[in-house]
Amino acid sequence: EVHLVESGGDLVQPGGSLRLSCSASGFTFSSYGMHWVRQAPGKGLEYVSAINNNGDSTYYADSVKDRFTIYRDNFKDTLYLQMRSLRVEDTAVYYCVKTLSDTYFRTFDFWGQGTLVTVSS
Amino acid sequence: DIQMTQSPSSLSASVGDRVTITCRASQSISIYLNWYQQRPGKAPKLLIYAASTLQSGAPSRFSGSGSGTDFTLTINSLQPEDFAIYYCQHGHSLPIAFGQGTRLEIK
Numbered sequence: 001e002v003h004l005v006e007s008g009g010d011l012v013q014p015g016g017s018l019r020l021s022c023s024a025s026g027f028t029f030s031s032y033g034m035h036w037v038r039q040a041p042g043k044g045l046e047y048v049s050a051i052n053n054n055g056d057s058t059y060y061a062d063s064v065k066d067r068f069t070i071y072r073d074n075f076k077d078t079l080y081l082q083m084r085s086l087r088v089e090d091t092a093v094y095y096c097v098k099t100l101s102d103t104y105f106r107t108f109d110f111w112g113q114g115t116l117v118t119v120s121s
Numbered sequence: 122d123i124q125m126t127q128s129p130s131s132l133s134a135s136v137g138d139r140v141t142i143t144c145r146a147s148q149s150i151s152i153y154l155n156w157y158q159q160r161p162g163k164a165p166k167l168l169i170y171a172a173s174t175l176q177s178g179a180p181s182r183f184s185g186s187g188s189g190t191d192f193t194l195t196i197n198s199l200q201p202e203d204f205a206i207y208y209c210q211h212g213h214s215l216p217i218a219f220g221q222g223t224r225l226e227i228k
Contacts (some may be wrong), residue, residue, distance in 0.1 A: 104171070
């Protein structure tokens with residue numbers, strides 16, 4: 001059974017940094033692209049970032065470009081999101097998401113439970 | 122960037138009803154359209170991908186149709202557990218975008 005468990009969410013001041021982790025199990029992690037999607041309190045879903053299966057290709061939404069870094073450790077079956085220069089508007093639940101397949105790289109078949117990042121002074 | 126617009130934003134229905142939710146893309150996305158269900162306090166769950174393919178484990182009362190720019194999600198014979206928020210999402214290209222969501226409430 002696929003499991004994605006996020007951690008690292010916290011309360012941080014504007015301008016601060018945080019690293020989110022997503023521990024994966026139940027599938028061959030190194031074979032799948034992974035993504036981060038976030039959801040501000042009471043709001044809809046917002047796409048954040050993507051990484052391919054071997055980590056050599058990444059993508060960022062304009063709202064986080066140059067501030068967030070996605071990377072992965074296929075030996076540890078773990079996905080990361082390094083967040084810097086955090087803003088109040090980055091406050092959200094961050095979901096780690098698994099790609100359905102290579103053909104459907106932008107379809108998300110499993111989601112973690114989410115980790116809450118609160119940016120506030 | 123491709124924008125996704127869902128309608129209605131909310132609707133009320135009764136157990137046993139048939140409901141339809143619409144999603145429109147700002148440009149053609151072929152069949153690269155996915156539907157997700159999000160129950161309160163839970164992560165979204167994939168229901169339909171590639172416009173009309175039912176995800177493994179999703180109930181057969183859910184169905185999707187459409188191509189190009191116009192898509193629909195239909196739920197036949199609503200069950201109590203179906204009252205949730207539904208999101209469409211295009212997978213045509215990056216950046217991915219979600220619709221704003223449709224809240225399905227019990228009448």
